[in-house]
Amino acid sequence: MKTAIVVGAGIGGVAAALGLERAGLRVTVLERAPELGEVGAGISVWPSAVKALEELGVEGVEKAAVESAPAGMRRPDGRWVLRAEALGVEVPVMIHRARLHELITERFQGVSVRTGVTVDGFVDGAVRAGGEEFRADLIVAADGLRSVVRRALYPAYDGPRYAGYAAYRGIADIEVDDGGGETWGRGRRFGFARLIDGRYYWYATENRAPGVVGADVWAGFGSWHDPIPKLLEATGEVLQNDIYDLRLPLVPFVQGNVVLLGDAAHAMTPNLGRGACTAIEDAAALPKHLKNLKAYDAERRPAATKLVRVSRTIGRVGQLDSGLLCGIRDGAITLGGKLAGVRARKRAVGQSPV
Ligand SMILES: Cc1cc2nc3c(=O)[nH]c(=O)nc-3n(C[C@H](O)[C@H](O)[C@H](O)COP(=O)(O)OP(=O)(O)OC[C@H]3O[C@@H](n4cnc5c(N)ncnc54)[C@H](O)[C@@H]3O)c2cc1C
Structure with missing residues (x-):
């Protein structure tokens, strides 16, 4: 059986771990926080991410969530700028982050999760954490905006902006x-x-x-x-x-047997409410490309680049x-x-x- 290490147990990391386990890999997740979990906030899950979750075997997100009414946009005094009911646009479901995280980790069968492990380097194909060394056939960097693994792979890339x-x-x-x-x-x-x-x-x-x-x-x-x-x-x-967010152009999501996923690959401003959704979609795509990881990069990087750009523009206009x-x-x-x-x-x- 092939092995995988996933660095980071945010929504992207746990979704990746689930997808890889279902594809037959023996998966170890390394997370620096002392416990698994998510922050106390809501999150919007768009239909494409609901579909990706279903591909990962996570059903029932809608049951744990509320379909958000597209109520529209107002001015601070309450006057409507735009009522969205008539637009016929797709709407996300709203769910508590901790519940979404739990819905994913509940599906783990034998994923080994090691909390309290802070990865501090990636050298000669090995993930390093406080003197310990971890090797695997596949390494997934899902360690967020300030990814240690991304920095090791692309030291010249000045990512967060x-x-x-x-x-x-x-x-x-x-x-x-x-x-x-x-x-x-x-x-x-x-x-x-x-x-x-x-x-x-x-x-x-x-x-x-x-x-x-x-x-x-x-x-x-x-x-x-x-x-x-x-x-x-x-x-x-x-x-x-x-x-x-991360500076454009984004770096390639694949180098050798290392894959960037979620915010480590494409942190975006939250204006579209799609950062975690995109991480989940990465996780659903990865198992399809295990024989040719470059195809994961070819599929995911253009889509993510577009979202980073559009989200940034909406933020500029909104602010x-x-x-x-x-x-x-x-x-x-x-x-x-x-x-x-x-x-x-x-x-x-x-x-x-x-
Ligand atoms: C205000 C706000 C609102 C948002 N709203 C939405 C929304 O409605 N919908 C949506 O889809 N997205 C939303 N997002 C974006 C979303 O939160 C992120 O895109 C998503 O959480 C990224 O998940 P991730 O797993 O890739 O990274 P992270 O959530 O950052 O997880 C990274 C994990 O790696 C761990 N880690 C980091 N470094 C190390 C290390 N060196 N060693 C070991 N572990 C490490 C961290 O502890 C963490 O658990 C929002 C973001 C913000 C800021």
């Missing part, structure tokens, strides 16, 4: 009568959606220098339209991340700070939404059996 804003996330234990959606202001955005257990997941972004500790979300969003202040009041812990430019932006989105709505209605009429 600060996007200019921070993200805040929380879960509000409250019932509100609102379909959710996003609200875009000047240099700030807020979005929220209901989770299956009735709680609300919210996220927010704010233009800021990197490395600032301590978020005052109330100062930024407390005066925004209802139910945003209510959601903030009903939130315990607020997670904070400076937002980075505009000038009143004039935000006015033009909001007007253009309203107009674009109307045109898309007309197209969707025409499609629906065309498809109608009557």
Whole structure:
């Protein structure tokens, strides 16, 4: 039997481990955290990732998730920029991150998970961790944005790039009568959606220098339209991340028997809500290309590059700070939404059996 080492047990790493185990490999996962798990936040899972999860044998994501109503986009005072109901666009399901992680690891049969192991190098084909050396037929680097393995393979690649804003996330234990959606202001955005257990997941972004500790979300969003202040009041812990993505062009995802996967390969800003989805899709693709790893790179890198680029652009537009430019932006989105709505209605009429 062939062997694989997966570095990192985030959503990408565990999904890869599951796919490789199902393909008949003996898999060891190395994770620096003391325990397996995920942070306390929600996550959007798009239909393509639901399909990839099914390919990995993970069924029932929809049962553990809520289909998010595409409620649209508002201004901070609550006026609608765009109502998305009429657009006929695909929508993701919303799920708690920890639950998604668990749905994947529950399917492990004999994957060996070693927590508390920090990989500190990759030398002469071996993964090094505090004096220990790990070798395998296949090495999967799923160690995130600041991947140690990627740095060892491509020392000249200056990967992470600060996007200019921070993200805040929380879960509000409250019932509100609102379909959710996003609200875009000047240099700030807020979005929220209901989770299956009735709680609300919210996220927010704010233009800021990197490395600032301590978020005052109330100062930024407390005066925004209802139910945003209510959601903030009903939130315990607020997670904070400076937002980075990887510089383009991305490095090849395959070098010898080493494969980059998830954020290690293509960290993107969260504006499309697709980073983890893309990691899951990588994981579903990898077992199909074990005989020719270059085909994994050929399939995954162009798709991921496009998402990194589009996500970055949406972030730039979303984080505009000038009143004039935000006015033009909001007007253009309203107009674009109307045109898309007309197209969707025409499609629906065309498809109608009557
Ligand atoms: C605010 C925000 C909101 C987001 N929302 C969404 C969303 O709605 N939908 C979506 O699809 N994506 C979303 N994303 C993106 C998503 O979180 C990431 O793309 C995804 O978590 C990447 O998974 P990963 O397993 O590749 O990397 P990570 O989650 O970064 O996991 C890497 C793992 O490797 C471990 N590790 C790192 N270095 C080492 C080492 N040296 N030795 C051993 N272990 C190591 C880490 O501890 C970690 O467990 C969001 C991101 C942010 C910041």
